[in-house]
Amino acid sequence: MRHFFSPLLFLFTLHCPILHGFELPWANQKHIQGNFIQEKHLAALSRPFVTQGKYHYSPETGLVWNTLKPVNNFLLINQDGVSEKQADGSFKMLTTDANFSAMLLPVFSGDPQKLTQYFKISENSKGLTLDPIAPKVSSVMQTLDLVITEQALQQIILHESNGNVTNIYLEANTHPKEKGQ
Amino acid sequence: MIAFSNNRLIITLWVILTSLMASALVYKSASGGITFDANILNVLDLGDEMNDLTKAAAEPFKTKGLLLIQHQEHQESKTTLTKIAEQLLATGLVQTASSEPSKDFDVNELANIYSSYPLAFLSQAATKAKNNNDYSHIVDNYMGLMSAPSNPLVSLTINKAPLLNVADWFADKSSINRWQQDQGFTYIEHENKRYYPLFLNFNQAAIQLDTVVATIAQLDKLVAHYQTPNMEILSSGLMFHSAAITSQASFETQLFGGISIVGVLLLTLVSFRSIQPLICISLLLGSASLSGMLALTLVFDNIHILSLVFAVSLIGVAVDYGYHTLLTAKYTGFRNKQLRGYIAPAIFVSGGTTIISYLLLLLLPIPLLQQVAVFIVAGLAFTIITALTLIVHWPWQSKPETHPPIHELEFQPQGFKVILAGLILCCLAAAPTWFFQDNINAFNSSPAHLVNNEKRVSQIIGNQQYPRFIYTKGDNQQQILQHFEQIRLAINKINDEGFELLGIDQWVPSINTQQANIKWLQLGLAQGKLTPITDFMTTESVSNLNASSDSFMTIEQLPQAILKLYPAITAKEGNQVGILSYMGPIDPKFLQTLQQQLDFPVHYFDQPTKYSEALAKLREYLLLFLMLAAGALLLLMTLRYGYLQGLKLAVIPIVTALSSLALSHLLLGYVTLFNLLACILIIALAVDYVVFLIEHGKQQHVIKAISLSAATSGIAFGMFVFSSTPAILQFGLTILIGVIIAWSLCFTLPTTILKRNQ
Numbered sequence: 001m002r003h004f005f006s007p008l009l010f011l012f013t014l015h016c017p018i019l020h021g022f023e024l025p026w027a028n029q030k031h032i033q034g035n036f037i038q039e040k041h042l043a044a045l046s047r048p049f050v051t052q053g054k055y056h057y058s059p060e061t062g063l064v065w066n067t068l069k070p071v072n073n074f075l076l077i078n079q080d081g082v083s084e085k086q087a088d089g090s091f092k093m094l095t096t097d098a099n100f101s102a103m104l105l106p107v108f109s110g111d112p113q114k115l116t117q118y119f120k121i122s123e124n125s126k127g128l129t130l131d132p133i134a135p136k137v138s139s140v141m142q143t144l145d146l147v148i149t150e151q152a153l154q155q156i157i158l159h160e161s162n163g164n165v166t167n168i169y170l171e172a173n174t175h176p177k178e179k180g181q
Numbered sequence: 182m183i184a185f186s187n188n189r190l191i192i193t194l195w196v197i198l199t200s201l202m203a204s205a206l207v208y209k210s211a212s213g214g215i216t217f218d219a220n221i222l223n224v225l226d227l228g229d230e231m232n233d234l235t236k237a238a239a240e241p242f243k244t245k246g247l248l249l250i251q252h253q254e255h256q257e258s259k260t261t262l263t264k265i266a267e268q269l270l271a272t273g274l275v276q277t278a279s280s281e282p283s284k285d286f287d288v289n290e291l292a293n294i295y296s297s298y299p300l301a302f303l304s305q306a307a308t309k310a311k312n313n314n315d316y317s318h319i320v321d322n323y324m325g326l327m328s329a330p331s332n333p334l335v336s337l338t339i340n341k342a343p344l345l346n347v348a349d350w351f352a353d354k355s356s357i358n359r360w361q362q363d364q365g366f367t368y369i370e371h372e373n374k375r376y377y378p379l380f381l382n383f384n385q386a387a388i389q390l391d392t393v394v395a396t397i398a399q400l401d402k403l404v405a406h407y408q409t410p411n412m413e414i415l416s417s418g419l420m421f422h423s424a425a426i427t428s429q430a431s432f433e434t435q436l437f438g439g440i441s442i443v444g445v446l447l448l449t450l451v452s453f454r455s456i457q458p459l460i461c462i463s464l465l466l467g468s469a470s471l472s473g474m475l476a477l478t479l480v481f482d483n484i485h486i487l488s489l490v491f492a493v494s495l496i497g498v499a500v501d502y503g504y505h506t507l508l509t510a511k512y513t514g515f516r517n518k519q520l521r522g523y524i525a526p527a528i529f530v531s532g533g534t535t536i537i538s539y540l541l542l543l544l545l546p547i548p549l550l551q552q553v554a555v556f557i558v559a560g561l562a563f564t565i566i567t568a569l570t571l572i573v574h575w576p577w578q579s580k581p582e583t584h585p586p587i588h589e590l591e592f593q594p595q596g597f598k599v600i601l602a603g604l605i606l607c608c609l610a611a612a613p614t615w616f617f618q619d620n621i622n623a624f625n626s627s628p629a630h631l632v633n634n635e636k637r638v639s640q641i642i643g644n645q646q647y648p649r650f651i652y653t654k655g656d657n658q659q660q661i662l663q664h665f666e667q668i669r670l671a672i673n674k675i676n677d678e679g680f681e682l683l684g685i686d687q688w689v690p691s692i693n694t695q696q697a698n699i700k701w702l703q704l705g706l707a708q709g710k711l712t713p714i715t716d717f718m719t720t721e722s723v724s725n726l727n728a729s730s731d732s733f734m735t736i737e738q739l740p741q742a743i744l745k746l747y748p749a750i751t752a753k754e755g756n757q758v759g760i761l762s763y764m765g766p767i768d769p770k771f772l773q774t775l776q777q778q779l780d781f782p783v784h785y786f787d788q789p790t791k792y793s794e795a796l797a798k799l800r801e802y803l804l805l806f807l808m809l810a811a812g813a814l815l816l817l818m819t820l821r822y823g824y825l826q827g828l829k830l831a832v833i834p835i836v837t838a839l840s841s842l843a844l845s846h847l848l849l850g851y852v853t854l855f856n857l858l859a860c861i862l863i864i865a866l867a868v869d870y871v872v873f874l875i876e877h878g879k880q881q882h883v884i885k886a887i888s889l890s891a892a893t894s895g896i897a898f899g900m901f902v903f904s905s906t907p908a909i910l911q912f913g914l915t916i917l918i919g920v921i922i923a924w925s926l927c928f929t930l931p932t933t934i935l936k937r938n939q
Contacts, residue, residue, distance in 0.1 A: 079363060
């Protein structure tokens with residue numbers, strides 16, 4: 001009975017203009033962490049640019065995006081912008097443009113209030129489609145598709161206005177290549 | 182009956198002439214042909230090159246304002262900032278109100294422009310790598326940028342600039358060292374407090390002379406609404422000072438002008454105990470001002486407010502002729518032709534001397550003084566016309582045309598020699614410490630709270646609020662850009678304090694630099710040093726990069742939003758002059774070290790010093806003019822009254838002017854060009870007094886006219902000593918002293934000196 005009503009309630013809240021009522025499965029978690037595989041499908045590239053690494057999110061520190069392959073790269077994304085860890089351990093600010101960098105933070109926080117602050121939200125067959133509200137962001141980033149399972153955020157698909165697509169598979173077992181292995 | 186018809190005809194002609202002048206002035210004003218300027222710095226002649234540089238350097242800052250908002254609760258600061266920004270934008274006073282310093286930039290447009298030159302731009306770090314021939318930086322940067330889940334710079338540039346060096350270049354430009362980010366707001370920390378900036382770009386129309394006071398009043402009202410004991414809001418920007426000074430000047434003009442007019446009218450009324458002289462004096466002063474103003478608008482396109490302030494001197498001289506004519510009519514009973522014949526010589530001699538003196542001002546290449554001269558000469562000429570037509574032919578009803586005996590003074594005041602000795606002593610006392618104050622800061626009339634605000638803002642944002650300008654010359658724009666790059670390198674070597682050096686080269690490297698960047702990256706491609714990147718690129722992309730490119734970005738391709746941030750490169754006598762804005766302190770040692778590292782001359786555009794030099798030059802011109810005026814006075818007096826008597830009479834205005842300056846010096850500790858300006862009027866007034874005394878004798882009506890004139894000038898200019906504008910205070914003080922001295926000397930002048938040889 002409980003399993004029957006949960007999706008209904010979930011769907012109902014998605015169609016409400018005010019989404020304060022619904023909760024994403026990973027909301028209210030103090031930490032989210034795991035592995036990621038990121039594929040960039042860009043028109044300028046002859047093949048996808050694939051990176052792998054670890055991520056960690058907490059509301060206090062923001063999103064740590066630690067790429068391990070093909071190069072080691074440590075990014076910290078928070079409300080202050082995007083900064084990159086240098087060889088000496090210090091962080092160099094790459095961009096202070098919070099409009100873009102802050103976009104992923106509400107997704108990882110799962111906070112409906114924050115999500116509605118940045119996106120128009122609609123439902124699709126696999127989860128949610130997020131349309132950026134800020135014109136500056138929407139001129140570059142068309143939509144974000146979130147593939148959501150009952151327990152977790154499985155995949156983020158970033159569709160850019162120029163046709164470029166970035167697929168981010170979260171947790172190793174969700175990546176099609178790894179499934180096949 | 183014939184006399185009555187003649188009077189009506191003359192008065193009618195006067196009315197027609199005055200009406201024509203009034204109509205012309207109204208037409209000129211209604212058609213927008215009169216523009217005013219209130220900036221004291223604009224009256225100074227810095228030389229053509231400096232004037233152009235000043236304008237170019239000031240342009241990017243003219244419309245820019247800044248508010249810094251601080252509250253212990255950061256959210257409170259952000260909410261307040263948002264509300265102020267929204268409300269300001271709603272008023273239409275500002276074009277933009279943003280917490281970002283570069284809100285105007287269109288990233289898409291910029292990315293499109295820069296990506297058209299895919300190999301021409303290297304960030305600072307990439308330039309260092311180029312100097313070390315280290316291609317791994319380019320590869321690492323590429324991998325780093327591509328690793329980020331979302332980066333708009335990559336998305337916008339990768340198609341045309343696939344090495345991502347252009348994305349890296351933009352990252353350099355958008356990283357703001359001093360400002361930090363907080364949920365879409367920028368802020369800066371100072372003394373454990375967080376200040377959120379609101380960058381304002383005012384509409385040009387909202388900060389003009391006639392609108393700036395209302396604009397800033399509206400902004401102040403808005404800010405005051407949010408200002409609580411825990412909320413600190415600091416303002417910075419030229420328009421705040423401009424509004425305060427204009428508002429202050431307007432208040433003082435109305436207050437002092439009002440008191441002066443009431444004083445003059447009351448004096449006239451009390452002296453004549455009749456309304457008709459009051460009407461005559463009002464018409465005389467009104468028509469003189471009208472004539473002066475019309476001449477000013479016909480000759481000059483742009484009128485400086487300060488010219489009008491100093492041109493008020495006209496009232497002092499004009500009223501003098503009115504009193505003499507009216508009192509002569511009252512005491513002698515002369516009317517019409519007879520009155521004109523009696524009064525005209527004195528008016529012509531004194532008026533002529535004054536007009537010639539003021540005409541000499543036209544020889545000086547200072548627009549301010551030329552404007553004063555045109556106003557006074559035209560005003561004075563029409564004063565003479567009014568006195569000898571309207572007032573002389575005024576249809577007096579109360580007095581018959583009789584010839585009562587002339588009233589001689591009942592007593593001969595003593596003390597001329599004592600006063601003269603006292604004045605000489607004052608001059609001697611002031612001489613050892615004589616000092617001409619030419620420092621522009623001595624004339625700053627900005628209110629203290631605004632000056633303190635500016636200092637505080639400078640401390641918080643860690644920069645000089647207003648930049649120091651360095652300029653360099655070159656044959657063309659490219660040479661200027663090369664010079665800029667070399668200066669930038671040299672300054673980075675001299676100090677590492679990180680003060681910003683703002684220049685257009687930050688957005689457009691010289692073609693030489695662009696060529697070198699392209700060559701280096703193409704070499705890397707050819708040598709396979711960039712293979713980790715090219716492995717991901719399409720064959721077409723790689724061949725596009727390898728194709729030689731002869732096109733380079735130039736200043737012309739930059740969007741207006743960037744161009745207006747920097748002083749424009751100006752052309753001067755076949756040379757190009759470019760300005761860099763340095764936000765740190767500059768001293769002679771710094772300049773010397775900088776120059777030693779460069780093989781071309783670099784100049785420091787020290788505005789305060791340049792203005793002070795211009796003030797000194799102006800003061801020297803005034804001194805020269807005063808000497809010429811004294812010479813003209815001696816010449817005219819000796820021509821009219823003979824060598825000895827002319828000399829004696831000319832000495833009185835000269836001594837009056839000198840001792841007024843000396844007393845002003847003793848009181849202020851220095852004298853400025855505004856004290857010298859006052860001397861022109863003092864000489865004019867003293868000449869009037871002396872000429873009427875010698876022409877008509879030391880009679881009761883002459884002394885009364887002189888006393889009334891002195892009292893009027895004393896009231897009108899004495900009020901200036903309460904002014905908070907230093908220039909006006911200095912001007913008023915010297916005139917007040919001069920009027921008292923001139924009156925005292927004339928009042929006690931022995932009749933033996935006045936006896937004419939003939």
